[in-house]
Amino acid sequence: MITINDNYLKLQASYLFSDIARRVNTFKEQHPALASRVIRLGIGDVTLPLPPACIDAMHEAVDEMAKGSSFRGYGPEQGYDFLREAIATHDFEARGAAISPNEIFISDGSKCDTANIQELFAQDARIAIPDPVYPVYIDTNVMAGRTGVAHGGRYAHVTYLDCTRANGYVPALPEHPVDLIYLCFPNNPTGATITRTQLEAWVEYARRHRALILYDAAYVAFLRDSKLPQSIYEIDGARRVAIEFRSFSKTAGFTGTRCAYIVVPTECMGYDRAGNAYPLHSLWNRRHTTKFNGVSYPVQRAAAAVYSEAGQRQVRELSDYYLRNAALIRETVSALGYPCVGGENSPYIWVETGTDSWAFFDLMLQKAQVVITPGAGFGACGQGYIRISAFNDADKVREAMTRLQAALPKR
Numbered sequence: 001m002i003t004i005n006d007n008y009l010k011l012q013a014s015y016l017f018s019d020i021a022r023r024v025n026t027f028k029e030q031h032p033a034l035a036s037r038v039i040r041l042g043i044g045d046v047t048l049p050l051p052p053a054c055i056d057a058m059h060e061a062v063d064e065m066a067k068g069s070s071f072r073g074y075g076p077e078q079g080y081d082f083l084r085e086a087i088a089t090h091d092f093e094a095r096g097a098a099i100s101p102n103e104i105f106i107s108d109g110s111k112c113d114t115a116n117i118q119e120l121f122a123q124d125a126r127i128a129i130p131d132p133v134y135p136v137y138i139d140t141n142v143m144a145g146r147t148g149v150a151h152g153g154r155y156a157h158v159t160y161l162d163c164t165r166a167n168g169y170v171p172a173l174p175e176h177p178v179d180l181i182y183l184c185f186p187n188n189p190t191g192a193t194i195t196r197t198q199l200e201a202w203v204e205y206a207r208r209h210r211a212l213i214l215y216d217a218a219y220v221a222f223l224r225d226s227k228l229p230q231s232i233y234e235i236d237g238a239r240r241v242a243i244e245f246r247s248f249s250k251t252a253g254f255t256g257t258r259c260a261y262i263v264v265p266t267e268c269m270g271y272d273r274a275g276n277a278y279p280l281h282s283l284w285n286r287r288h289t290t291k292f293n294g295v296s297y298p299v300q301r302a303a304a305a306v307y308s309e310a311g312q313r314q315v316r317e318l319s320d321y322y323l324r325n326a327a328l329i330r331e332t333v334s335a336l337g338y339p340c341v342g343g344e345n346s347p348y349i350w351v352e353t354g355t356d357s358w359a360f361f362d363l364m365l366q367k368a369q370v371v372i373t374p375g376a377g378f379g380a381c382g383q384g385y386i387r388i389s390a391f392n393d394a395d396k397v398r399e400a401m402t403r404l405q406a407a408l409p410k411r
């Protein structure tokens with residue numbers, strides 16, 4: 001008899017996006033005349049095409065693959081030097097964060113990286129996860145058997161880090177010790193950012209408890225406030241206690257192309273039961289080279305083109321475009337009297353509705369044919385909130401905001 005991993009039975013079914021789809025379809029069936037009016041501001045996916053610099057580089061790389069003299073088979077599992085060097089220079093050295101190319105591991109996505117990294121840690125590692133949250137952090141820990149079972153929507157062995165209006169959506173340090181801490185800034189779903197001082201407190205906490213921070217910076221390209229940290233390695237001491245995740249998905253429109261990376265500094269340590277320290281870099285290198293065979297050469301060439309002069313200008317145009325949408329969304333909901341966060345250094349706006357998330361979802365669909373994401377789908381603290389995404393065409397966002405002005409009750 002083949003016995004299953006019964007941790008999978010502890011997963012709470014995620015109905016969020018299927019529920020949204022079902023409600024939208026029902027609405028369209030009941031109101032066929034309005035069906036084509038539906039505008040989606042619920043998605044966490046980019047809509048603009050890849051930057052021309054990336055497309056050119058990818059074409060050239062494909063041509064290289066077509067000739068015997070320049071064909072490439074398996075590449076280094078950790079990624080090609082040309083990409084790792086460009087990343088170290090532009091994303092870290094330029095910010096005063098000392099990260100060397102060999103501390104960077106190229107992968108096919110941060111979703112997989114944030115999930116796979118857990119393999120390095122003990123089964124009984126105590127985890128701290130923000131609420132509301134990108135569901136991947138929670139569900140992958142459930143699969144790994146680290147959470148216990150859920151009661152009333154929360155898992156018994158998870159320390160939830162509540163992100164609320166009272167704390168500015170930046171969680172307070174946990175009251176009892178934890179070992180593995182997930183942080184994501186600029187945040188999905190709230191769009192909140194973390195200051196240098198706040199991040200210093202987390203690094204200090206991790207050092208004191210020999211804990212590890214998993215820092216997801218997937219939305220770094222949207223940071224415009226130059227005082228905010230872009231990388232956790234801008235904080236002194238972070239090299240010992242933090243792993244950072246970055247992705248080309250939101251930065252350069254690679255959601256369908258797939259390229260990301262993880263930074264594991266050589267000083268970053270984990271411990272055995274006796275308290276002996278082991279560099280996580282060696283463990284991750286072993287894991288990555290054993291279980292992963294590298295990102296395709298044309299995709300790595302396309303990613304490296306992000307760091308060319310033209311590429312830098314073009315990716316900036318992409319994030320500027322979405323940020324203009326975000327500014328309009330923020331202005332509109334604020335003028336209607338709804339408190340919100342995000343949208344200034346992030347493509348997401350987290351809006352306090354004052355009513356049930358799903359009721360507000362239905363209201364927006366019925367009255368304005370605008371689809372958003374109910375905050376309750378991201379965790380208990382998301383109840384009473386909605387997430388509006390700026391990833392869409394500017395004219396659609398303008399139209400959606402005109403409709404909201406007409407349809408939403410003023411608060």
Ligand SMILES: *Cc1c(COP(=O)(O)O)cnc(C)c1O
Binds near residue numbers: 110249255
């Ligand atoms: C979109 C997103 C990512 C990126 O995931 P990829 O697998 O690299 O596309 C990572 N973290 C968060 C929180 C995200 O929203």
